[in-house]
Amino acid sequence: MRAEALPAPTTAPAVAGLRVAGSILATGYLVGAAPGSLLVLAGAFALITGGRVLAMETRDAALSTIAFLLISTALGAAALRWGTTSLHEWREIQSVFGSPVILEPQIAAIGCGLAAAAGTLGLVLWLSSARIAGRGWTLLGLAEAALGSAALVTAFWGPGVPDGEGAAEIAIALGRWVGATLVLGAGTYFLGRVLNHRPAVRWIVAGTAFVLVVVALSLLASEL
């Protein structure tokens, strides 16, 4: 019953409140509604994680926290690549240079690719931790999947929503960004569901992602 248990009534309000508050903050920063940095975005994900772990058993909670660390560190690799933690500056730089995964020098591109892979595995792991039965909780879980993938897409895929462009260009950029986010979100959510009942595999995923992110950071640091 690990996966389907409702959070205890005493903690359910805190679980829901924290997850909703964190999701709104993350959405605001990801769509550029407020100026923010990677650290603030990571804080929003920490708030969501704080809500999620309240409804989990200890092992799941530990895995979920590790997953949060993997996602944050993977996003940190993008910050290291561009030399800034500002999400707005990321968008500006990427609107000129494109995705860091395909941008020279090769070592840095490989590092970013590995970081993106580690972040994706981290997101799968994050979403695989205990799910709560109920329509509202499922919707919240889907929203969190979308937010996690939006963060990874913003960091590694390329331009987000450009400022001051024509309406058509904005629509195309927005469409691509949303499309990539939805594809990644759906994929990670599905994989998360698959991994939900496979605890051993989840630890293997966590270990793999850890190795990937360490190698990615080492490669990027060597290029500084």
Place this chain on the structure above:
Amino acid sequence: MDLDELPDVTVVLLLLGHAAIAVLLLLDALAPPKLRTLTLRVAAGAGIVLSLGLAIAGRGSPEWRGFILDADRSLVAGTASACAWLLVGARARLLPRVERGALVGAGASGLALLAAGRWLVPSLLFALVVGAAAVVLLLEGRRRSYAWFGVAAGLAIATAAFTVWWLDAELWELPLAVEGWEKWLVVAAAGLLAGGLPLTGAWAQGAARGSEAAPLLVGAGFLLLLRPAAGEQPWVAASLVVLATAAYAWCAVKERKIGTVTACPILVALAVSFVAPSMVPAIAVASLLATTVLLLMPAARPTAPVLLFTHLPLTAGFGAVVVAGEVAFRRAVDAGEVIDAVPWSVVVVVLPAMVGASLLLARRLILRGAGGPIHSDARVATWLIAGASLALALFPEALLIGDGLPSREILLFGGASLLGLLTAVIVRRRAGSDVSVPLPDEPLASPPAGPRFARTVAAAAALFSLIAVAGAAYLLVEGLKLGFL
């Protein structure tokens, strides 16, 4: 009224009002218990008003004789004494002992004078007053020798550092900064007083009797960090971040004593102070609020307010931690040599791990067993602190702990808080009012009785006390000989 033109009587009231409350409380010692509870609550309310007044008045830097209210120092001292009074008020019904309130009053005035003091010798004497009041409060519990040791060691080290500094500089004004090994002595003293060591000093009694003294000691420790020990110290900061992460992780897995848990946010605060010195007031205020909630926990058993010590978004400490992370990232990227980048990189990389470990600890504390009964006063106090923390997260500029947030960000944070709260209320109504669900049987533990070498610790504490008093007395006599005082 301009804050820089406050009349002298107001400044005197803000500095000495707590002591006046203490005297009135002592007069009330013969009253019946019910009246004593009421008196304590009124006194605590008055103390909180005076403390908030001090915290705000510092913005105008008003002066009175040898004292000047500095914005940052007044804010820290005001918050510390407000937290101490809040603890007194929240426990007034459980523990209607007016002499404890009187000691908090004496300590709060000592702290206010310490924050406003410009001169070395009086400042040392006020620090001794704070320490003495705290030690007397903390002496009631089982780990009294550890409480005494922590406070006395902190004061003795600080006094020794200032005495050595004076012998070299022969200046009577409290230094803005000290260098060399004296600085490290002051840093050590600040760490000890602020509660960087678990189950020692301020945290020796956990959340038991005497813990009203803890905020005063934490405030005194951060006052030392503000001046004269402020400054970027990457290696110290990196060590402290690693230590804080390890402490959070240990507490999340093994530890259940409040006196250990309270040291964790202090370690984070010390680390932030050495990464971004401008954030000392902000992180000091956040730490005071977080540790006060922890001290109220056994009687309040809150859920969301426990998260204050994680310094997540929507809490007062978040802004300071973000600034520290930004500074560390910038220093790491801009470092010319690899060795210079190492400590900053450690801070940046370990910071999310620290947050993760703190989340696991918060989960453990929230999901713990029933423990003792819940007290409504403690719950109200806890939610008041949570509200204050949220207000400071949204409007950090209101108390001069950082720049104002952009309006779009305030809107975003405010919207997130409101919708989060609304969701929590809806879910709570749907879940019903049953709170007796099975939870892990993990009641918060009281600090253990002092181990066998408690006598040795007490002897060391006595020695440190002697050093602290002797150092202050030496400087006092020197000052008198020179006619300075």
